[in-house]
Amino acid sequence: MIKDDPIQNVLYIDLSRRRFWVEKYPELFEKYFGGTGVAINLLHKECPKNIDPLSPENPIIFAVGQLNGLFPLASKTVAMFKSPLTGNLGESHCGGRSSIAIRMAGYGAIIIKGSSETPIYLTIDENGVKFRDASVLWGMGSYTVGRIIRELEIGAGVRTIMRIGPAGENLVSYACVITETYRHFGRLGLGAVFGSKKLKAVVILGKRSIKPKNFKIYREIYNEIFDKATKLPLMRKYHELGTAMNVNPLNELGCLPTKNLSTTRFEDAEKISGEIFAQKYLGRRVACAHCPVSCIHLAALREPYKHEPYFYKTKMVSYDYEPIYALGSMLGIGSVEKILKLMDEVETLGLDAMSTGVVLAWTTEMWKKGMISEKETKNLKFNWGDHETYIKAVRLIVKQPNEFYRALAKGVEVAALKFGGLDFALAFGGNEMPGYHTGPATHVGYLTGSRHSHLDSAGYSLDEKTVKEKLNPKMVGETLFEEEAWRQILSSLVVCFFARGVYKPEIVVKALSVVGYDLKIEDLKRIGEKILKLKYLFKVREGFNLEKLRIPRRIFEVPTPHGYIVEEFIREAVKVYKEKIESLPEN
Numbered sequence: 001m002i003k004d005d006p007i008q009n010v011l012y013i014d015l016s017r018r019r020f021w022v023e024k025y026p027e028l029f030e031k032y033f034g035g036t037g038v039a040i041n042l043l044h045k046e047c048p049k050n051i052d053p054l055s056p057e058n059p060i061i062f063a064v065g066q067l068n069g070l071f072p073l074a075s076k077t078v079a080m081f082k083s084p085l086t087g088n089l090g091e092s093h094c095g096g097r098s099s100i101a102i103r104m105a106g107y108g109a110i111i112i113k114g115s116s117e118t119p120i121y122l123t124i125d126e127n128g129v130k131f132r133d134a135s136v137l138w139g140m141g142s143y144t145v146g147r148i149i150r151e152l153e154i155g156a157g158v159r160t161i162m163r164i165g166p167a168g169e170n171l172v173s174y175a176c177v178i179t180e181t182y183r184h185f186g187r188l189g190l191g192a193v194f195g196s197k198k199l200k201a202v203v204i205l206g207k208r209s210i211k212p213k214n215f216k217i218y219r220e221i222y223n224e225i226f227d228k229a230t231k232l233p234l235m236r237k238y239h240e241l242g243t244a245m246n247v248n249p250l251n252e253l254g255c256l257p258t259k260n261l262s263t264t265r266f267e268d269a270e271k272i273s274g275e276i277f278a279q280k281y282l283g284r285r286v287a288c289a290h291c292p293v294s295c296i297h298l299a300a301l302r303e304p305y306k307h308e309p310y311f312y313k314t315k316m317v318s319y320d321y322e323p324i325y326a327l328g329s330m331l332g333i334g335s336v337e338k339i340l341k342l343m344d345e346v347e348t349l350g351l352d353a354m355s356t357g358v359v360l361a362w363t364t365e366m367w368k369k370g371m372i373s374e375k376e377t378k379n380l381k382f383n384w385g386d387h388e389t390y391i392k393a394v395r396l397i398v399k400q401p402n403e404f405y406r407a408l409a410k411g412v413e414v415a416a417l418k419f420g421g422l423d424f425a426l427a428f429g430g431n432e433m434p435g436y437h438t439g440p441a442t443h444v445g446y447l448t449g450s451r452h453s454h455l456d457s458a459g460y461s462l463d464e465k466t467v468k469e470k471l472n473p474k475m476v477g478e479t480l481f482e483e484e485a486w487r488q489i490l491s492s493l494v495v496c497f498f499a500r501g502v503y504k505p506e507i508v509v510k511a512l513s514v515v516g517y518d519l520k521i522e523d524l525k526r527i528g529e530k531i532l533k534l535k536y537l538f539k540v541r542e543g544f545n546l547e548k549l550r551i552p553r554r555i556f557e558v559p560t561p562h563g564y565i566v567e568e569f570i571r572e573a574v575k576v577y578k579e580k581i582e583s584l585p586e587n
Contacts, residue, residue: 165350268334
């Protein structure tokens with residue numbers, strides 16, 4: 001590590017006693033780089049076994065890595081906690097300014113424990129923590145809270161503001177944490193953990209700087225990374241269209257989940273494609289700190305004021321492929337404006353877009369099959385494409401006025417176990433399905449991935465690359481294991497996964513040399529596997545069992561570009577993955 005690098009500092013915050021202190025973990029950061037590697041070690045240490053995820057003992061851990069603040073696209077923060085949605089590992093990654101703010105405040109990680117008796121928000125800088133009363137902010141939407149805090153606190157342009165909406169306050173299991181208005185710790189319910197602690201927001205401001213020992217070598221490696229980041233065709237695509245570019249290709253391939261995965265082609269896909277978003281609605285692009293790509297796309301939603309003809313307000317709504325899938329094709333909504341209105345409501349309330357979309361899609365199918373009535377839905381009638389009903393429904397999910405909406409607030413699997421429809425409840429390991437039905441590898445990835453996310457091992461990418469080949473379970477299980485192990489290195493540094501084509505192993509070795517490491521690619525592989533094993537051990541400690549995971553029957557009923565998926569293939573590939581990870585040493 002760079003001499004005297006404050007990344008070894010871990011800031012502890014006890015909300016119950018309103019006190020804070022700093023502990024140093026130089027060996028931990030040296031061994032695991034930061035990010036996911038450090039966070040999972042701290043989670044094992046700080047999170048008591050079998051605790052309720054909404055109890056004060058559940059820690060919130062934010063961690064950054066050795067490359068944050070030094071190199072382009074090393075722009076993420078890792079959050080780790082016990083998930084209220086799955087009951088085991090909660091891990092979410094977020095961009096914006098959070099990683100730079102944490103590191104420049106002089107910390108490598110922040111651990112928040114305990115619970116406040118009254119609503120609170122924190123301001124953190126190199127001098128420590130201030131505990132602010134948030135009673136007046138409690139109940140407010142995410143946009144309003146951000147605006148008020150921006151006016152109250154110093155540091156415009158360099159601080160990060162993390163906050164929750166009413167969904168987190170009301171402990172919805174898939175509530176998210178919003179940062180800088182347009183970025184999110186989205187999946188697995190960090191917002192509910194904030195809410196359980198009466199923690200409305202966290203503001204972090206840092207003014208330090210990092211000085212590499214050998215500036216000449218640093219500059220050479222920096223330029224190499226910067227050139228790749230700005231010249232690779234895929235990175236250019238991320239800038240121009242973002243991940244919304246996936247809508248048309250996935251629809252044409254027949255793997256765009258539509259209407260609760262009852263089909264994989266959406267008749268209105270072209271109307272909600274990335275190209276249409278960009279041509280007709282793109283308001284501006286923004287970037288995470290220290291990123292030259294600017295892949296964050298904001299759509300301008302123009303809405304008339306009530307009782308004021310010809311007078312409009314314009315909202316900026318961030319979009320990418322996942323919310324377009326979840327709140328668009330998955331719900332049969334074929335209008336950009338309608339999707340944006342639903343996205344805006346989800347954002348205001350502070351919900352994860354993917355989980356919300358899957359929950360609403362399941363509810364719609366339950367309604368259309370006659371398995372629920374107006375008694376359960378509070379007089380709402382669910383039909384594909386009806387965005388106004390969906391907006392009303394998400395408000396009820398947050399308010400939870402009856403048993404049905406309380407179940408929906410706990411996720412689609414809990415709701416289906418209680419009300420039926422389990423065969424078409426699209427959750428994997430308790431986490432709602434991402435937007436790919438490309439073949440068997442994608443679903444093996446959902447099941448085996450530490451976060452049950454498409455980004456754990458990119459099974460969808462393996463499916464797409466091998467669409468003309470005959471896959472076998474052994475190859476799928478081994479390939480996904482190797483990819484997920486490598487991604488532990490990127491998420492420990494912490495590098496955006498969009499930049500995985502830039503940060504190849506040889507580049508990572510070079511970049512780490514700037515901060516004092518002398519490593520080989522084989523060393524990185526070993527470290528990645530160890531981090532992955534630690535995550536697996538935490539999940540198993542909390543009751544997780546790969547072999548007992550439920551597989552939604554719906555995925556076997558709808559063809560993919562690889563044909564129909566066979567359950568035996570999925571089970572065998574999961575078994576191969578399990579054997580690989582369990583064969584790794586525990587120390």
